[in-house]
Amino acid sequence: MAYENILVETRGNVGLITLNRPKAMNALCAALIDELSDALDGFEKDAGIRCIVLTGSEKAFAAGADIKEMKSKDFMDVYGEDFITHDWERVTWTRKPVIAAVAGYALGGGCEMAMMCDFIIAAENAKFGQPEITIGTIPGSGGTQRLTRFVGKSKAMEMCLTGRMMDAAEAERSGLVSRVVPVEDLLEDAMKTAEKIAGLSLPSVMMAKEAVNRAYETTLAEGVKFERRLFHSSFATQDQKEGMAAFAEKRPANWKHR
Numbered sequence: 001m002a003y004e005n006i007l008v009e010t011r012g013n014v015g016l017i018t019l020n021r022p023k024a025m026n027a028l029c030a031a032l033i034d035e036l037s038d039a040l041d042g043f044e045k046d047a048g049i050r051c052i053v054l055t056g057s058e059k060a061f062a063a064g065a066d067i068k069e070m071k072s073k074d075f076m077d078v079y080g081e082d083f084i085t086h087d088w089e090r091v092t093w094t095r096k097p098v099i100a101a102v103a104g105y106a107l108g109g110g111c112e113m114a115m116m117c118d119f120i121i122a123a124e125n126a127k128f129g130q131p132e133i134t135i136g137t138i139p140g141s142g143g144t145q146r147l148t149r150f151v152g153k154s155k156a157m158e159m160c161l162t163g164r165m166m167d168a169a170e171a172e173r174s175g176l177v178s179r180v181v182p183v184e185d186l187l188e189d190a191m192k193t194a195e196k197i198a199g200l201s202l203p204s205v206m207m208a209k210e211a212v213n214r215a216y217e218t219t220l221a222e223g224v225k226f227e228r229r230l231f232h233s234s235f236a237t238q239d240q241k242e243g244m245a246a247f248a249e250k251r252p253a254n255w256k257h258r
């Protein structure tokens with residue numbers, strides 16, 4: 001597939017996807033979503049890739065769904081075709097880790113997409129918001145749900161009811177992002193973090209991701225049981241034997257990713 005709205009590269013064992021629609025602040029049009037899904041499919045199938053970074057430009061991660069593309073749709077257009085079908089959520093079922101590196105605006109669907117990633121590293125100029133209320137609608141791809149889980153009811157409610165944006169410092173304080181870095185360091189920092197993850201055992205990384213995500217879907221007791229079963233399963237991998245042997249022998253592990 002030829003990409004017109006994203007740039008895709010492989011750097012070592014890390015897959016880098018850059019949203020690239022500068023004329024529209026990286027607004028998420030249908031073509032961009034198709035391309036993003038295709039790129040994620042490719043990285044999932046590529047055994048050499050063990051972590052993915054999703055980023056935008058210095059000005060905008062993404063300023064939301066493409067308003068011009070959806071403005072004339074009526075109820076049956078969106079309800080009938082279940083607009084924002086599962087492709088919009090493709091990031092959430094990526095089994096390899098996906099880091100969002102966010103500079104500039106992450107608004108509406110852009111904020112939702114960043115929250116679908118496994119964690120967010122933000123540049124100092126990042127601005128997060130769910131401004132849909134200001135254009136006569138509400139978030140449609142998890143904003144009311146994920147933002148509330150990240151930052152709590154009070155801030156999420158205020159942001160969804162007023163469209164107020166959160167800057168990077170507030171986003172870090174509120175637990176929306178894992179770290180804030182200078183704009184010029186964002187990509188390098190995200191790539192280094194991704195390389196660190198890609199240098200670990202893929203089965204353990206995938207299990208850890210699955211276990212943390214389960215915390216959002218289940219009770220504490222069930223989540224802990226799920227974690228325990230995955231922990232037990234990790235003992236069936238070659239990498240658990242290698243990792244523990246390497247520790248005992250005071251040498252670096254030679255991961256097989258199996």
Ligand code: CO8
Binds near residue numbers: 063
């Ligand atoms: N859709 C389409 N075009 C956009 C969008 C957008 N979301 N955002 C910006 N653009 C375009 C502008 O129209 C403008 O185009 P042109 O040059 O042709 O006039 C260009 O990008 C540059 O934008 P601005 O001139 O407005 O730049 P500013 O620096 O003045 O402002 C802002 C930047 C604050 C980001 C401003 O553009 C803005 O408010 N954008 C809209 C933000 C918004 O309301 N987003 C929510 C959209 S609705 C949504 O996301 C629903 C989610 C559904 C689920 C999606 C699943 C992933």
